[in-house]
Structure formats: C-alpha cells, structure tokens
Amino acid sequence: MTFPTFTSTQTEPHARGKELGTQLRQRIVANIKGYTDLFTLAGAGPAQVRAWSEQALDRGDAWAPWLAEEIAGIAAGAGLEPWQVAIVNARTEILAAADAAGEGECSTSVVLPGGGRPPRTVQTWDWHDHLRDAPVLWELSPRPGHVVRTFTEAGALAKIGVNSAGLGVHFNMLHHDTDSADPGVPVHLIARRILDEATTVAEAVGIARSATVSASTVITVVTATEAAAIEITPAGVAVVPPGADGVLLHCNHFLDPALAAGERHATDRPSTYDRQRHLQANVERLAGEDLTTRALALLSHGPDNAPVCAHPDLTQPLNQRWETLATIGLDLPAVRLHVHEGGPCRVTESTWQSL
Template identity: 75%
Template structure:
C-alpha cells in the first residue's frame, strides 16, 4: 500500500494551489469533513470552527501573503471557501483552542554520524479515521528549489526535504500558553522553512518571526547540522544534538524554560516512555538503512513504549490513535522514504520514495 502522490506543474502560488485543489478535490474535501467531525466530537461548534478558520487565514495573509494565496487557490480548485482550507491547515491550532489532548503522537530520531549523511526516522501518529489524509507532494519554486513533503491533502506542508539539502520532521507539543486566539498555523511555519531556509539558523529565525497560538516542534536537518525548534506562544527554543550527534524528540518540551509550561506530558506521560525507548535504541537508529532505523523504533503498548500505535476502536474518534506512517529523510537525494503504517509492518519492499 502506498500514499497518493502529486507533482505540481505551476510555480505561481495561487495557480499551484488551484492545480492541487482540482486534482485532489475529493481528498481535500474528505479531510475537511474528517476534521470537522473531530472538532465536533471534541466540543467545538460550527460557528467556532469557521471563526477560527477565518482568523487563521488572516494571520497567514499577514505573515506570508503567498501562502494565503496558495490556500485560496486550493479552495478554488476544490470548490471550497478559503476559510475551509485554512481550517485544514490550522487543525493543530483549533485542537489547541478546544484544549484537546490525546494519547498518541510522533517520535523522531536524527543521528549525525561522523562520516556520511544524516540518518533520520520518525513515526507519524494520528487519528485512525484520518488515515487516508496524507499525500506526497512535490513542487518546484520559481527559484528552482524542489520541495517534497509528506502532508495532508490541502495542508501546505508537514514533514519534508528540499533540493537545497534541508529537511524537517514534525511533532506536536502542548503548552500552558496555547490559546484559542488563532495565530499563524505551525504547518505554514514548516512550509516557509522548506521554501526559504538553507541552515538551522535561518529556520529558527523563520519560526521566531511568527505569532503562534499552538505549540509544535520542527526538527530541522542539514548535511552537518540539526536542531529541534520548539515553538510555543511563550517562545521559541532550538535544541541541538548531543556531543554524540544524536537528537531525539517526542511530545514534550526539552528546553528547560518552555518545559515549565508543559501540557501534553503532564496529561499523557507516554511521551517519556517513548523517549526512553529511543535512547535505549540509538545504535539501531544510527544504521545507514532506513528499514533498520524503523525497526529500532518498534515498540507496542503495553509491552513497552507505545512508539507503534494501534487504535482502540472502543474509544471515540478523538481518542483513537494509529501510526499512519513511518518516514525517513534522504538529504543527499532530496527525497523522502515513506512507509504506510507503523514499524511493525515495515519490510524492505514497503518503502515508497518521493
């Protein structure tokens, strides 16, 4: 099984968005429906969701006008209003506004070896009713930079890699300062980093320039650098690798100042168990083969850390979690290696290259 792919032929933001929205109309609409259902179960009203989408669109237009144009283009192609596509891009912010916290979420490993390219892998956990949300999207900018991203149809970026030799991983965080005063969607921060940054320092400056209302961590990797950029309304911190070149992140803040406002781990401490699992399997996470790195992530609940998640179908949709994808970055090639599903389903033949 593989995720759908799309390659844009347009470089103008609105035209590129319209082309994608037209081609992926059903998937974008299905994602909007899936998120609307999730927000409803979590307690949001239709009026709240629309207002949040409109605020997110305003914040996006003020911070990155071309990205707001691209959202408008996707909406035109998919037969939706721009605020509806903004809702899909701002789902992290809306979930923070609803104050929803869940068991699942992602685990990321980056190893910078003394020789050879970075070795990365992450699991991407999400609600099982949205397992068909992802798409692998390739687009080229007017500058000639090519970006390839694992994202959700209609969302401008998530995990990705560029022909400029920079890649990003993506994990959600929660902080006491998160609020319903919608700011710039964190997925748009990832998009601007992929579009514009060539170094960890440039990526960090992009993150610092956005007023956000929700928290996340974007782990940025280049040939010789890496940092987990923790983002929250309370501030931004860049966490470097250790002296051994290892950088691990789950769903709790590592920066001491930001950790004082930790929300996710105080309610869902499984993130600490997942981090311990990664720490105990650094040797496997350091191998050159992405399949081997994925297998080093393998751990189920209740046997150990829930790095590889499977949904409990007795729970409501806002409390059901599944490892939808396992992803590694191939920086020298500017490519993503993607497996549909969790580490327990990985084989040499299940990897999709984008």
Template identity: 75%
Template sequence: MTFPTFTSSQSEPHARGEELGSRRRAAIAANLDGYTDLFKVAGATPEQVRAWGEQALDRSAAWAPRLADEMAGIASGAGLEPWQVAVVNARTEILAAVHASGEGECSTSVVLPGPGLPPRTVQTWDWHDHLRDAPMLWELEPRPGHVVRTFTEAGALAKIGVNTAGLGVHFNILRHDADTAEVGVPVHLIARRILEEAATVEEAAAIARSATVSASTVITAVTGAGAGAIEISPAGVAVVPPDSGGVLMHCNHFLDPALAEGERHATKRPGTYARLRHLRDHAVELGGDDLTERALAMLSHEPQGAPVCAHPDLSQPIDQRWETLATIALDLTAGRLRVHQGGPCRVTEATWQTF
C-alpha cells in the same frame, strides 16, 4: 500500499493551489469532513471552527501572503471557501484552542554519525485512524531550481519534508500552558516556509521566530552540517541541539528547560516520556545506515510500555483513537523522502516508497 503523489506544474501560488485543489478535490473535501467530525467530538461548535479558520487565514495573509494566496487557490480548485482550507491548515491551532488531548502522537529520531556521513533520520507519524486516507506526497517548485517534497495531508501546505537546498524537517505536536484560542499563524505554514526558504538550521529557526503562533509544535530541522529541534510555542522559540554524540530525539514534550516549565501535553500523555526513553535506548541502531533496521529499532507497542508503534482502540471515540499512519525518513543527499504506509511493525525492505 503507497500514498498518493502529486507534482505541481504551476509556479504562481494561486495557480499552484488551484491545480492541487482541482486534482485532489475529493480527498481535500474528505479531509475537511474528517476534521469537522474531530472538532465536533472535541467540543468545538461550527461557528467557532469557522471563526478560527478566518483568523488563521488573516494571520497567514499578514505573515506569508503568498501562502494565503495558495490556500485561496486550493479552495477555488476544490470548490471550498478559503476559510475551510485554512481550517485544515490550522487543525493544530484549533485542537489547542479546545484543549484536545489523548494518548498518542509522533516519535522522531535524528542521529548525526560523523563528518562526511549523511544524517540518519526516521519518525513515526501518529494521527487519528479515521483520517488515515488524508496523507499525500506533494512535489512543488516554489522558485526556479528549488524543489520541495513534502509528506502532508490533502489541503495542508506542508508537514514533514525535504528541499533541494539540503534541508529537511520532521514534525511533532506539543502543548504549552501559553497556547491560546486566539488563533495565530498555523505551524504547518511555518514548516512550509522553512522548506521554501531555509538551507540551515539557523535560517529555519529565524523563520519560526518571525511568526506569532497560538499553538505549540517542534520542527526538527536537519542538514548535512547539523540538526536542531525547533520548539515553537506562544511562550517563545528554542532550539535544542543534538547531544555530544550527535543524537537528537524528540517525542511530544518540551526538552528546552525554560519552555518545559509550561509543559501541558505530557501531563495528559505521559507515554511520551516512555517513547523518548525507548528511542534513546536504541540510539545505536537508530544511527545505522540501513533504513529498514532503523525503522525496526523504533518498534515498541503499548504492552512494552512505549507505544512508538500505535494501533487504535476502536472502543474509544475518534478523538481518542491513534494509529501510526506512516513511518518516514529524510534522504537529504538525494533530496527525497522514504515513506512506509503504516507503523514499524509492518516495515519490510519492499514497503518503502521513494519520493
């Protein structure tokens, strides 16, 4: 079982988007339909969703015109309106606007083993099980010689990824009291600009600080020289460094003390604390050079008190069903991703997809 892949041949943003939209047309439409269903169950009206999509498009055009143009190209190729593609890219912002919540979400581990050794990273990507067909792997070259490879969703400009400048990003959702329904720059576009433009943690953080956001997330930037969990919210941006042993773990609550005062996610999803404890308790294994062993060190199910590897409760509505849809690591030395379709409980040496 592998995720679909796509390599762009176009370098101009609108043309690149149109190529992707035409080649992945059915998947993008299905992803939009899946989010439309999710937003409806979460309490959003169609009129609200369209308005938020249009706001996201406007904010994106002001902050990153090339990325707004690329979204318009995707829409053209997929036979959609630009605001509909913006909705897919702004799904975090829309869910924050309707105060969506539920027990689930991602866990990220980064260990810096020491000078001359590459970072050891792995994360689970948890999302709603009815969207399990949304992920794809996308390679693009936004400028000559600079290649971006990203694990993302059909129609979204980026998520988890690496670039050939030696930087990669992991991605976890957060919630803050400052989150607002006045939709700002989508956090998925921040991840894309970081992958396009940054080679250091400091450059990645500067890009995050330049965006006016309405929803919260953490983008953990990793290079051969270091790492930082860039916590982003309307209340501000903070960079959480690794500890003295080079360990940097993140789940779905703020770690920066000032931003943590406005924490909203963990009050409804206390499992995030148990997941973080599990990661920290297994820091030695998570710092090993064998990727399969790192993934297996993540393994923990709900009965063990830390649902790092999630499985959906089919008795629940779609907005309360969570599944670990992917397990992902960054190979910064080679500028590639290692991806397993599903959670750590199904990982073997043979299930890794290299991209």
C-alpha cells in the same frame, strides 16, 4: 499500499494551489469532514470552527501572503471557500483553541554520524485512525531551481519534508500552558516556509521566530552537518541542539528546560517519556545507514512497552483513537522522502515509497 503522489507544474502560488485542489478535491473534502468530526467531539461547533479558521488564515496572510494565496487557490480548485481549506492548515491551532489533546503522537530520531556521512533520520507519524486517508506526497517548486518534497495532508501546505538545498524537516505536536484560543500563524505554514526558504538551521530558526503562534509544535530541522529541534510556543521559541554524540531525539514533550515548565501534554499523558526512553535505548540502530533497520528500531507496542508503534483501540471514541499512519525517513543527499504506509511493525525492505 501507497499514498497518493502529486507533482505541481505551476509555480505561481494561486495557480499551484488551484492545480492541487482540482486534482485532490475528493481527498481534501474528506479531510475537512474528518477534522470537522474531530472538532465536534472536542466541543467546537461549525460557527466557532469557521471563526477560528478565518482568524488563522488572516494571521497567515499577514505573515506570508503568498501562502494564503496558495490556500485560496486550493479552495478555488476544490470548489471550496478559503476558510474551509484553512481548517486543515490550522488544525493544530483549532485543536489547541478547543483544548483537545490525546495520548498518541509522533516519535522522531535524527543522528548526525559525522565523517562526511549523511544524517540518519526516521519518525513515526501518529494520528487519528479515521484520518488515515488524509496523507499525500507532494512535489513543488516554490521558485525556479528550488524543489520541495513533502509528506502532508490533503489541502495542507506542508508537514514533513526535504528541499533541494539539502535541508529536511520532521514534525511533532506539543502542548504548552500558553496555547490559546486566539489563533495565530498556523505551524504548518511555518514548516512550509522553512522548506521553501531555509538552507541552514539558523535560517529555519529565524523563520520560526518571525511568526506569532497560538499553538505549540516542534520542527526538527536537519542538514548535512547540523540539526536542531525548534520548539515553538506562544511563550517563545527554543532551539535544542543534538548531544555531543550527534543524537537528537524528540517525542511530545519539551526538552528545553524553560519551556518544559509550561508542559501540558506529558503531565497527564506520560507515554511520551516512555517513547523517548525507547529511542534512547535504541540509538545504535537508529544511527544505522539502512532505513529499514532504523524503522524497526522504533518497533515497540503498548501497554507493556512504549507505544512508539500505535494501534487504535476501537472501543474508544475517534478523538481518542491513535494509529501510526506512516513511518518516514529523509534522504538529504538525494532530496528524497521514503515513506511506509503504517507503523514499524509492518515495515519491510519492499514497503517503502519514495518521492
């Protein structure tokens, strides 16, 4: 099983978006439907979702108008309104506005081995099982000579990815007391702008700090020689560096002490701490050169062990069902994403898809 792949030929934002929207129309429409169902279970009706989506799009337009133009292009290609495509790009903000949360989510490992050796990265991407057909792999050139490759959701401008400047991005959701129902710049647009523009961790931090957000996330940025977990909240942005051993691990709770005081996710869903402990206990394998070895280091199932590799409980409503939909590693020297469809328990040497 593999995810669909699309390579843009257009470089102007609206034209690039229209090309994508035309080619992936069915997946984008299905993704919007899946999120609409999720929002409905969270108590957000169609009129409220549209209002939140339009506001998030307006905030994104004020911050990065060329990205809003690309969203408009996707909508034009897919036969939709821009606010509908903005639903997917602002799904984190809409979920925060609806005060929706769940037990699952992602686990990320980045190791800088030093000695001129490339970074070793891997993460699980956990999400609701009814959205397992949402992911796509997308290659684009936001400007001549600069390539971005991203694992994202159909209609969303970016998520996890690499760029030809040698910078990579991992992505995890967070929840903070200051998250609000006043949608700000979508965090997925921040990830895309980092991939489009940043060549260093400092530049990525500057982009994150320039956005006014309403929902929290952590974007872990890595280059050949540096890494940082950029924890983004309405209360501010914190930068968490690797330890002295070059290890940087992140699940779904804040590592910065000041932001951790406003922690929401982990206070009643403590499995994120169990997952963090599992990563720490397996650092030696997570630092390995072989991606399959790193992925298998993530293999742990609940309830007896840390639920790093998640499988849905089909007795639960869809907003409480979580599945590891992808396992992803970054190859910065080659500017490549390596993606396995599903969790670590099904990873083999032959199941990797590369972009």
